[in-house]
Amino acid sequence: MREITTVGVIGLGTMGAGIVEVFAKAGLSVVGVDGTPELAERGRGFLEASTGRAVAKGRLSEEDQAAVLGRVTWSHRLTDLAGADLVVEAVPERMEIKRDIFTTLDGIVREDAILASNTSSLSLTEIAAATAQPQRVIGMHFFNPAPVLALVEVITTLLTDDEVTGAVRELAVRLGKKPVVVGDRAGFVANALLITYLARAIRMYETGHVSREDIDAAGKVGIGLPMGPLTLADLIGLDVVKEVCDVLYAATHEPSAAPPALLQQLVTVGRLGRKTGQGFYAYEKPGSGVVTDAPEAVGRPGAASSVAVVGTGDLATDLVDRLTAAGTTVTAVDDPGADTASLAGTPVVVLVGGPEGSCEDCGSGDCLIAEGVDPSDATACECCHGTAPEAWFGAVAESLDSRTVLVPTDEPSAWALLGRIDPEVQVVPVAVHRPTRSGSLVEVARQIDGDDGAVRSVDATFAAAGFVTLVTRDRAGLVVDALLYPHLNDAVRMLDSGYAGAADIDTAMTAGCGYPQGPFAMIDEIGADEVADGLTDMQTETGDPALSPSPLLVEHAVANRSFLG
Structure with missing residues (x-):
């Protein structure tokens, strides 16, 4: 294995300077080069x-800082890279610039020197083709900020020498990074998945039906990602997001990869995100992360003073505890034989179904009403021949009138109301998501003929109980799953294509994008069947073929098989 002790870095912007820091902290000698003495000094x-x-x-002693700074020399001349064992190019994402640099390096560096590009999406094969020795060209894609994020995508071409690949991978490990070795494909692993996720979020925002704050809450609180998609796009730079969209779309012609119209418009007018001070949000100044156009916090009037929670299981218990702690008068109904007549007049009644409220098949929605039985006459489920949510919850529904807002929290609860509810009773479905490190999110579904007052009351009631809430149209997937499930499906398609393994894809997204868990860990936790069913519902509703679940996802759902074992 060849030894790498001296490294050159070309391009000393934020990313390039971060790469210099990574190498210098690992004890390597570094030559940092940019186009002018002023730019080189900026890198310093x-x-x-x-x-x-x-x-x-x-985090660093003054002695160690001095040692790091002492390992770096700064220059504006490429000829100063003549003695480097490895040169990493980190200039802007313009193919013509990169090809020119690599062609020039042919006449400067030693024949055994490795030439690497930090490109995030451009073709390494095309870059390598501009050199006299394409076998020594490789991708070494760091993630911003390079000193913090652990992922390094090591990208090979058909001509990359195996020894070069091994040397770069070993170096990444020496740097304390997590390398993922993949072939040359648009967007590689992390950006191919992340940028299409951001593009979908931007298209959702374009509709005007969901605020930017709600979309970001869905990503950060509902899914559990480090930040919401619109905030992240502003941080990355909207011009960069558009450039990667362009590369992905040119390579795949997938509509989901195309840059959304709003993104193109923002880039055209120079609203590029934090670096210009304006993007999806307005910031205190260019480079700042302080948002200045956030809506004023307002109270949510109309929270119900008393609530009944009907059902059993962890969710029911959690709702009772949260509502009680918020000062709400709570009636917990966890016995199917309980007298429900007393619930009449209760402002809000929450129905919690799920596996603990019925047999396994009922809980999954596979057997809610016996075949051939009118819903209004159903008293038992065909599969378990006993008291099931549709009988229990139906009896609750029959005892209510227009004074009550009925809140089903899942599909079995909603199905239980068929044929049993007074038309005057307002129904406001909600989705209560698993808690994440940023909190607990509840999506409140606004039906087309729903009452605004009822929606506001339900929203305020859950907000008062400490939930982060968002109100959205009653569409398949609402906001959270409409963002997450296609993203997970993209990961499965990548796996099915043979481009990268499930563990490597998860590593790319956790180490490179800060995800708390990778896409396949998420699927295994949620259930492949639930993800596939959710995608099918969205595809059926919208007719969008891109939402069709990957065959590999369906296979895992049918076989009840995990991806990570």
């Missing part, structure tokens, strides 16, 4: 500022 300033912050926070 980035490194001094970054390591200075680390010293101030106690």
Whole structure:
């Protein structure tokens, strides 16, 4: 295995300077090069500022900072890279610039030097084709901020020498990174998945039916990602997001990869996100993360003073505890034989079904009403021949009148109301999501003929109980699943294509994008059957063929098989 001790980095913007820092902290000698003495000096300033912050926070001693700074020399001449074992190019994503640099390096570096590109989406094969020795060209894609994020995508072409691949992978491990070795394909792993997810979120925002704050809450609180998709797009840079969309669409012609119209318009007018001070949000100044156009926090009047929670299981218990802690008068009904007449007049009645409220088949929605039985006459489920949610919850529904808003929390609860509810009773479905590190999210579904007052009351009631809430149209997937499930489906399609393994895809998204767990860990936790069914519902409702579940996802759902074992 060849030894790499001296590294050159070309391009000393935020990313390039971060890569310099990573190499220098690992004890390598680094030559940082940019196009002018001023740009080279700017790179030095980035490194001094970054390591200075680390010293101030106690993460780096002053002696270690001096050692790091002492390992780096700064230049504006490519000829100063003649002695490098490895050169990493980190200039803007313009193919003509990159090809020119690699062609020039042919006449400067040693024949055994490795040439690497930090490109996030451009073709390594095309870059390598501009050189005299394409076998030594490889991708070494760091993620921003390079000193923090652990992922390095090592991208090979058909001509990359195996020894070069091994040397770069081993170096990434020496740097304390998590390398994922993949072939040359548009977007590689992380950006191919992340950017299409961001594009879908932007298209959702384009409709005007969901606010930017609600979309971001869905991603951060509902899914559990580090930040919402619109906030993340602003952080990355909307011009960068558009560039990657362009590359992905040119390579795949998938409509989901095409840059959304709103994204193109924002880039055209120069609203590029945090770096310009305006994007989806307005910021205090260019480079700042302080949002200045956030809506004023307002109270949610109309929270119900008393609530009944009907059902059993963990969710029912959690709702009772949260509502009680918020000062709400709560009636817990967890006995199918209980007298429900007393619920008449209760402002809000929440129905909680699920596996603990019935037999397994009923809980999954496979057997809700006996075949051939009118819903209004159903008293038992054909599969378990006993008291089931449709009988129990139906009896509750029959005892209510227009004074009550009925809140089903899942599909079995909603089905239980068929034929049993007074038309004057308002129904406001909700989806209560699993708690994440950012909180617990409840989506409140607004039906086309629903009463606004009832929706506001349900929203306010859950908000008062400490939930993050968002109100959305009553469509398949609502907001959270409409963002998440297609994203997970893209990961399964990538696996099915043979491009990368499930573990490597999960590593790319956790180490490169800060996900708390990778897509396949998410699918295994949610259930492949639930993801596939959710996608099918969305595809049926919209007619969008892109929402059709991957055959591999369906196979895992049918076989009840996990992806990670």
